[in-house]
Amino acid sequence: MRTLRDHGVVxxxxxxxxxxxxSTDTFLTKGNLVNLLxxxxxxxxxxxxxxxxxxxxxxxxxxxxxxxxSAVVAVIVTRSAGVPAGxxxxxxxxxLMGTATGLAVVLSRVxxxxxxLALSIVYRGLAVVITGGAIVYPRAAQLDAFQxxxxxxxxxxxxxxxxxxxxxxxxxxxLLSATxxxxxxxxxxxxxxxARLSGIRTGPxxxxxxxxxxxxxxxAGLVMAARGGSAQPGIGNLLELTAIAAVVLGGTSILGxxxxxxxxxxxxxxxxxxxxxxxxxxxxxxxxxxxxGLLILSAVTLDQALRRRET
Amino acid sequence: xxxxLDRIGKSYGGTAVxxxxxxxxxxxxxxxxxGENGAGKSTLAxxxxxxxxxxxxxVTVDGxxxxxxxxxxxxxHGIALVTQEGAIVPGLSVLDNVFLGTPHATRRRERxxxxxxxxxxxxxxxxxxxxxxxxxxxRTEILRALAHGARLLVLDEPxxxxxxxDAALLLAxxxxxxxxxxxxxxxxxxxxxxxxxxxxxTVLRDGRHxxxxxxxxxxxxxLLEEIAGRPVETRYxxxxxxxxxxxxxxxxxxxxxxxAVRGVSLRVRAGEIVGLAGLVGSGRTETLRLxxxxxxxxxxxxxxxxxxLRARGGPAAAIALxxxxxxxxxxxxxxxxxxxxxxxxRMTALPGRRPLRVVRRxxxxxxxxxxxxxxxxxxxxxxxxxxxxxxxxxxRAVFGKWLVRRPRVLLADEPTRGVDVAxxxxxxxxxxxxAARGTAVLVASSEVEEVLGLAHRVLVMRGGAIAGECPxxxxxxxxxxxxxxxx
Numbered sequence: 001m002r003t004l005r006d007h008g009v010v011x012x013x014x015x016x017x018x019x020x021x022x023s024t025d026t027f028l029t030k031g032n033l034v035n036l037l038x039x040x041x042x043x044x045x046x047x048x049x050x051x052x053x054x055x056x057x058x059x060x061x062x063x064x065x066x067x068x069x070s071a072v073v074a075v076i077v078t079r080s081a082g083v084p085a086g087x088x089x090x091x092x093x094x095x096l097m098g099t100a101t102g103l104a105v106v107l108s109r110v111x112x113x114x115x116x117l118a119l120s121i122v123y124r125g126l127a128v129v130i131t132g133g134a135i136v137y138p139r140a141a142q143l144d145a146f147q148x149x150x151x152x153x154x155x156x157x158x159x160x161x162x163x164x165x166x167x168x169x170x171x172x173x174x175l176l177s178a179t180x181x182x183x184x185x186x187x188x189x190x191x192x193x194x195a196r197l198s199g200i201r202t203g204p205x206x207x208x209x210x211x212x213x214x215x216x217x218x219x220a221g222l223v224m225a226a227r228g229g230s231a232q233p234g235i236g237n238l239l240e241l242t243a244i245a246a247v248v249l250g251g252t253s254i255l256g257x258x259x260x261x262x263x264x265x266x267x268x269x270x271x272x273x274x275x276x277x278x279x280x281x282x283x284x285x286x287x288x289x290x291x292x293g294l295l296i297l298s299a300v301t302l303d304q305a306l307r308r309r310e311t
Numbered sequence: 312x313x314x315x316l317d318r319i320g321k322s323y324g325g326t327a328v329x330x331x332x333x334x335x336x337x338x339x340x341x342x343x344x345x346g347e348n349g350a351g352k353s354t355l356a357x358x359x360x361x362x363x364x365x366x367x368x369x370v371t372v373d374g375x376x377x378x379x380x381x382x383x384x385x386x387x388h389g390i391a392l393v394t395q396e397g398a399i400v401p402g403l404s405v406l407d408n409v410f411l412g413t414p415h416a417t418r419r420r421e422r423x424x425x426x427x428x429x430x431x432x433x434x435x436x437x438x439x440x441x442x443x444x445x446x447x448x449x450r451t452e453i454l455r456a457l458a459h460g461a462r463l464l465v466l467d468e469p470x471x472x473x474x475x476x477d478a479a480l481l482l483a484x485x486x487x488x489x490x491x492x493x494x495x496x497x498x499x500x501x502x503x504x505x506x507x508x509x510x511x512x513t514v515l516r517d518g519r520h521x522x523x524x525x526x527x528x529x530x531x532x533x534l535l536e537e538i539a540g541r542p543v544e545t546r547y548x549x550x551x552x553x554x555x556x557x558x559x560x561x562x563x564x565x566x567x568x569x570x571a572v573r574g575v576s577l578r579v580r581a582g583e584i585v586g587l588a589g590l591v592g593s594g595r596t597e598t599l600r601l602x603x604x605x606x607x608x609x610x611x612x613x614x615x616x617x618x619x620l621r622a623r624g625g626p627a628a629a630i631a632l633x634x635x636x637x638x639x640x641x642x643x644x645x646x647x648x649x650x651x652x653x654x655x656x657r658m659t660a661l662p663g664r665r666p667l668r669v670v671r672r673x674x675x676x677x678x679x680x681x682x683x684x685x686x687x688x689x690x691x692x693x694x695x696x697x698x699x700x701x702x703x704x705x706x707r708a709v710f711g712k713w714l715v716r717r718p719r720v721l722l723a724d725e726p727t728r729g730v731d732v733a734x735x736x737x738x739x740x741x742x743x744x745x746a747a748r749g750t751a752v753l754v755a756s757s758e759v760e761e762v763l764g765l766a767h768r769v770l771v772m773r774g775g776a777i778a779g780e781c782p783x784x785x786x787x788x789x790x791x792x793x794x795x796x797x798x
Contacts, residue, residue: 190648195647197638197644
């Protein structure tokens with residue numbers, strides 16, 4: 001029963017893959033699979049950071065807005081200082097804003113759900129202030145170089161962005177599951193007072209997970225800006241909720257203290273597959289959101305039922 | 312009303328907590344139930360009140376089998392549970408809480424007055440229940456059970472958190488209700504109150520029914536052996552004398568925080584065990600938390616082995632100087648219950664200079680296993696979450712996570728609250744051994760006998776200040792309670 005609970009979500013993913021392979025000719029083509037993984041990148045990156053946050057017992061609802069500011073900054077810096085500087089500025093902006101989010105949550109002592117919700121509004125406003133509400137573009141001569149993160153690589157045509165996600169997910173996995181810091185994240189999420197009385201400084205741990213989530217969001221912003229060849233203040237709207245849905249769908253406990261990065265990745269893949277399936281099967285995409293929402297609810301219901309049986 | 316349990320069995324995840332338990336609970340009696348933590352007492356209570364569904368067996372009321380699928384069903388059959396902390400809705404008034412869920416909401420004030428009259432309680436009907444002290448919250452829950460017309464009251468460790476006088480009042484009430492024909496099930500760790508207050512006493516061990524006999528035929532010693540399944544040492548271990556000239560490891564001067572702690576000064580030397588006694592609310596817990604930096608002090612200073620402890624450093628600074636705190640509540644402050652026992656045992660090793668260092672699972676596991684073996688932590692496995700451990704084993708784990716750091720100063724708050732007799736004796740030995748090896752120990756407990764039995768000297772607190780000191784052997788419980796301000 002524990003194995004089923006722990007890996008039920010993998011079974012669900014495998015079932016989806018099998019169903020789509022059998023019901024369409026197009027699913028198992030190289031082009032579709034490469035495309036599928038590329039589509040999972042943005043939410044996947046957000047989900048890496050969000051997993052750290054949720055396991056630590058906090059939510060980062062500001063990551064979608066951090067994504068937008070990072071994308072805008074990356075484009076503007078690219079215009080004035082070139083593509084490498086623009087890329088670095090995008091990631092750095094994300095990390096800095098994440099740190100600011102973390103400091104605000106820890107110092108204000110407001111519940112992270114509310115504090116980051118408020119900050120996400122502030123950050124969206126900031127993106128409008130920076131751009132004056134307009135769409136920003138890199139210079140025409142820079143466009144090819146700026147979009148290189150979306151290019152296929154020698155690895156079977158998989159895009160560079162997909163490889164970036166794989167790298168970030170691997171790093172987040174090591175950080176969360178194998179380091180002393182990761183143990184502290186689990187402890188703070190499971191019982192902050194017991195962690196504090198064990199000598200763990202809970203404030204810095206929380207700030208650090210927000211900083212990591214910000215860096216992931218900055219990277220995701222870069223990917224979106226590169227793909228579109230532009231950035232505007234509204235990009236990535238509500239993606240933070242999709243990221244939370246993916247994290248929870250994968251089986252990370254919303255109560256904190258339990259979870260893993262691979263779970264978030266499986267959740268992202270399931271959501272992406274559903275989207276992909278609608279396209280391939282030619283189903284009316286109007287119903288896509290209804291199915292997605294119901295699926296998330298039933299997955300979490302099933303997870304809780306299995307947990308209850310075990311206790 | 313006669314209730315009976317017939318071969319009740321219940322397992323959690325393959326671990327049997329109740330095995331074929333058969334028990335008759337005739338009305339008009341007080342039935343005591345005793346056993347170690349994890350013996351199945353609380354599960355038994357929860358089966359009776361419909362909160363847990365047994366895997367096998369049945370419950371009968373007046374000979375007829377009943378299905379108890381939810382507490383609502385149990386209440387309909389007149390069975391109600393009263394918990395330790397009082398399960399009340401904090402935002403509602405006492406009156407609303409008492410009549411919560413009762414079908415007929417008429418003449419509530421009259422009926423409330425009648426209930427007060429019947430129980431002898433004095434409760435303010437309009438007060439917000441969440442603002443009441445623990446005793447009164449529990450009384451509110453008892454009144455609710457009676458308002459529902461309960462004819463079998465299940466009291467799950469009702470006196471564990473109560474001062475002795477309130478505990479005595481509760482027992483007297485149980486006897487009065489029984490005299491009116493209500494059945495009472497009293498689950499307790501305090502053997503003397505079970506022997507004094509109950510008609511029959513049932514012993515559970517490892518989920519099995521061991522014996523049921525009239526209380527008058529039993530002795531505390533005999534009960535202890537049945538509970539543990541073997542002879543138990545009930546005497547406190549004699550602490551080693553403090554060597555002359557041993558250094559002061561913990562020193563506090565004029566420690567204050569609000570009204571809770573007012574100008575506490577104390578010194579504990581290496582190898583010395585100092586007890587901290589006092590009534591509930593006298594400031595014992597608050598003093599320990601201030602010493603450890605868990606709360607910030609308003610004024611005063613703390614020194615560990617001569618070095619000052621920064622007021623703003625928090626627990627991390629105290630731990631860096633060699634302090635350890637076994638907190639009052641292991642579930643709330645001691646353990647991260649959702650994490651494996653292994654990680655809990657290694658938690659104090661986490662803060663360090665290189666947070667990104669890789670934790671090797673094998674080494675972590677071996678270190679935790681060594682600690683667990685040394686303390687006799689038994690349970691479902693160290694890789695399972697800490698909540699799967701019984702209370703006594705959880706408390707051992709809380710001690711275990713500090714032992715690896717070899718603390719210079721150990722602060723222990725209610726070190727044996729809610730643990731079984733075997734674990735209790737072992738924890739007492741552990742404290743004495745630590746002191747013998749040079750640790751300075753400050754132990755606070757609401758059990759006066761415990762501090763008197765363990766400590767070289769006892770400091771008695773009253774109203775947030777130290778009211779007096781009793782050296783070992785010279786004081787009795789009565790003297791301490793008098794100093795603490797009782798009566």
